[in-house]
Amino acid sequence: MTKELIVNAGLQETRAALLEDGLLAEIFIERTDHPALLGNLYLGKVSNVLPGMQSAFVDIGLERDAFLYVADLLPPENSEDTQPEVRKPVPAIESLLKVGQDLLVQVVKEPLGRKGPRVTAQLSLPGRRLVFLPGGRGRMVSRRVEPEAERERLKQLSEGIPGEGGFILRTAATGISLPELQQDAEGLRRRWSQILGRTSGAPVPACLHQEEDLPLRILRDLLTESVDRVLVDDAKTLERCREYARCSLPHLAPRIERYDRPDPVFDFFGIEKEIHKALRRRVWLPSGGYLLIHPTEALVAIDVNTGKFVGSTDFEETALLTNLEAAREIVRQIRLRDLGGILVIDFIDMPSHDNRRQLAETLEQALKSDRARSRVLQISEFGLVEITRQRIRQGLEGLLCGPCPTCRGTGRLKNPMTMRLEILRELRKSVALSPQSSFRLRVHPDVAVSIRANWTVFLQESGGTAEVAIEVEPAPELHPEDFEILTF
Numbered sequence: 001m002t003k004e005l006i007v008n009a010g011l012q013e014t015r016a017a018l019l020e021d022g023l024l025a026e027i028f029i030e031r032t033d034h035p036a037l038l039g040n041l042y043l044g045k046v047s048n049v050l051p052g053m054q055s056a057f058v059d060i061g062l063e064r065d066a067f068l069y070v071a072d073l074l075p076p077e078n079s080e081d082t083q084p085e086v087r088k089p090v091p092a093i094e095s096l097l098k099v100g101q102d103l104l105v106q107v108v109k110e111p112l113g114r115k116g117p118r119v120t121a122q123l124s125l126p127g128r129r130l131v132f133l134p135g136g137r138g139r140m141v142s143r144r145v146e147p148e149a150e151r152e153r154l155k156q157l158s159e160g161i162p163g164e165g166g167f168i169l170r171t172a173a174t175g176i177s178l179p180e181l182q183q184d185a186e187g188l189r190r191r192w193s194q195i196l197g198r199t200s201g202a203p204v205p206a207c208l209h210q211e212e213d214l215p216l217r218i219l220r221d222l223l224t225e226s227v228d229r230v231l232v233d234d235a236k237t238l239e240r241c242r243e244y245a246r247c248s249l250p251h252l253a254p255r256i257e258r259y260d261r262p263d264p265v266f267d268f269f270g271i272e273k274e275i276h277k278a279l280r281r282r283v284w285l286p287s288g289g290y291l292l293i294h295p296t297e298a299l300v301a302i303d304v305n306t307g308k309f310v311g312s313t314d315f316e317e318t319a320l321l322t323n324l325e326a327a328r329e330i331v332r333q334i335r336l337r338d339l340g341g342i343l344v345i346d347f348i349d350m351p352s353h354d355n356r357r358q359l360a361e362t363l364e365q366a367l368k369s370d371r372a373r374s375r376v377l378q379i380s381e382f383g384l385v386e387i388t389r390q391r392i393r394q395g396l397e398g399l400l401c402g403p404c405p406t407c408r409g410t411g412r413l414k415n416p417m418t419m420r421l422e423i424l425r426e427l428r429k430s431v432a433l434s435p436q437s438s439f440r441l442r443v444h445p446d447v448a449v450s451i452r453a454n455w456t457v458f459l460q461e462s463g464g465t466a467e468v469a470i471e472v473e474p475a476p477e478l479h480p481e482d483f484e485i486l487t488f
Contacts, residue, residue: 003227006259007215007241008266009234016218017271024274025369026335029399030214037062037107037117038393039126039211041195044119045204046101051094057116058105061205064116068105072120073097075135102204110393125188125209128220128248129173129181132188136166144171161185165192172224216244221371223252233259278336278396285309285329289322293333295397299342302330306348319348320355323383324362331366340372340391347383360385406480414481416450423447423483424461427470430485431463438469442484445474 004019011032018026030036042060049056056073057065070093097103109118125132139158145151154169160178161167167185169176191209198208211217215237223230223245232238238258245253259265266272277283283291288308294301304326306318330345350356356379363385367374374389403409414422423441430439443451451458451472462470478484 001226005218005222005227005230006265006269006271007218007230007232007234007237008264009215009232009237014214014237015266016214017266017269018222019269019271020369022269023332024271024278024336025332026338027271027275027278027396028214028218029396036110036211036214036393038110039107040207041104041106041123041209042066042119043199043202043204043206043208044103044105046097046099046103049094049097049099051092054090054093056093056097058103058119059205060105060107060117060119061207062111062116064111064114066105066107066117066119067115068103068119068121070096072108072118072122075122104199104208108392112391112394112398125191126170126220127184127188129170129176130184130188131168131170132185132192133166133168134192137164139167139169141169141173142171145169145174150174157181163189165189215241219244219256220248223249223255225252227252227255230256231259231265232256233265274336275396275400278333279401283329283333285322285325287322287325289326291326291330291333293337293339295339295395299344300339302333302343302345304330304345304347316350316352316355319350320352320358323347323350323355323359327359327363328366331363331370334387334389335370335372337397338393338395340389340395343387343389345385345387347379347385349383356383416446416480419443419447419481419483420450420454420458423451423485424458426483427485428461428463430487431468434487435468437487438471440471440473440486440488442473442475442478442486444478444480444482445476446480447483448472448474 001021002019006017006019008015008017013029013031015030016028017024042058044058044060044066047057047059047065054070056068058068060066070090073093073096074090103121104123105119105121106123107117108120111117122136123134124136125134139155139161141151141154141158145154154173154176157176157178158167158169158181161182163185169181173181195209198206202208212220215232219230219241230241232241235258238256241256242253245256259268261268264272266275281293283293285291285307288306290305290307292303292305294303304323306322309322310318326347333339334343347359350359360376360379364376367376367387370389372390372392374387377386379385404411407413423443427439427441430437441451459470462468475484
């Protein structure tokens with residue numbers, strides 16, 4: 001598989017895309033008026049403690065207070081030597097925090113909708129090859145490191161890191177030597193000492209450490225031996241990327257190149273079109289089948305349909321081919337749209353147990369390319385699959401779109417006939433209360449057309465008399481579902 005990182009840098013917005021075999025797999029967007037908060041460290045003040053929810057709110061200087069759950073306040077447990085049945089009971093949060101108390105926290109989840117960010121007191125500092133856990137202990141290796149022999153080598157190597165605090169070896173540590181490991185660990189410890197130094201005399205709340213901006217984060221987290229090249233379309237950003245690479249990953253620095261074609265870089269690689277497609281509900285499959293993706297507040301529903309694909313043998317074979325193709329595309333769409341929380345996929349029903357097992361294996365294999373943590377439940381007999389996926393930031397749709405002012409975010413509007421009958425019912429009430437008055441109806445133009453097309457029946461059912469005058473006034477400024485009944 002070929003991998004490319006494409007960086008489009010501007011004054012108001014910076015975007016980065018990960019291409020896999022020429023297809024857009026992930027998109028990252030950062031805007032100057034909405035800087036990323038994930039990973040930032042704050043010296044905050046506890047503004048409220050909620051014993052009934054075992055949680056607290058912490059003022060970190062943002063529009064909304066951050067949410068802190070009691071489990072994120074306690075020191076992290078070493079999962080390798082702590083069994084669930086012997087874990088200590090969680091203490092009451094009111095015994096750990098008081099209102100007005102200063103607290104050092106880190107953002108682990110961006111604000112979503114009306115919710116503020118989620119924070120933790122279990123701090124971590126990510127580096128190129130290591131993650132430093134100041135309050136942790138032990139040395140661990142990322143689950144994504146393969147093969148098993150390399151995991152064991154890194155585990156033994158990590159024991160050579162001296163000093164307190166915990167460390168997690170990332171996938172980029174593959175093939176690293178002990179001196180390099182120790183050098184990276186020392187650099188992270190120096191950064192932590194600088195952060196602690198800023199706490200002295202700092203106002204509360206205050207941001208003590210801000211994560212790198214998007215281009216450098218992309219290099220830190222995604223640039224590995226598997227990436228063939230990095231294209232940057234801005235000279236200043238290119239130089240910053242090269243400087244970072246020369247210091248942190250010199251052997252990969254030559255892969256960072258300048259994009260110098262006249263066409264915008266996202267247009268040249270077809271990324272703009274893919275972003276527009278990722279905002280649509282329907283996704284077509286190469287075979288002629290399609291997906292319907294419906295994000296809701298509670299979950300994301302994904303429906304698989306055969307569409308134009310009718311197959312050539314029997315329905316079971318057609319269903320299997322469509323489902324396998326859909327499974328791979330679903331994972332790509334999940335990554336591209338950054339869908340999180342609970343995802344329910346309605347695959348085409350397949351009676352064959354072997355086919356269902358093959359589909360499950362294909363789905364799990366495709367999910368290995370996803371960096372977010374996820375869990376897949378067994379396929380039900382109705383072809384439903386539930387996936388829980390880590391959600392730490394707004395998805396692509398939430399970032400690029402807002403609620404429609406016409407449908408008010410519902411995706412539906414009452415049609416003119418429904419509104420005509422609703423207005424008629426309200427008008428009848430008004431006429432009964434004031435039978436000697438005349439009435440002016442201010443309605444949306446589409447509703448006015450519907451009323452006038454049924455004018456005779458409308459007047460008869462309104463309950464008015466010959467003395468009652470009823471006028472209809474089109475009001476373009478009104479919402480299609482709003483109306484006014486005025487007397488004169």
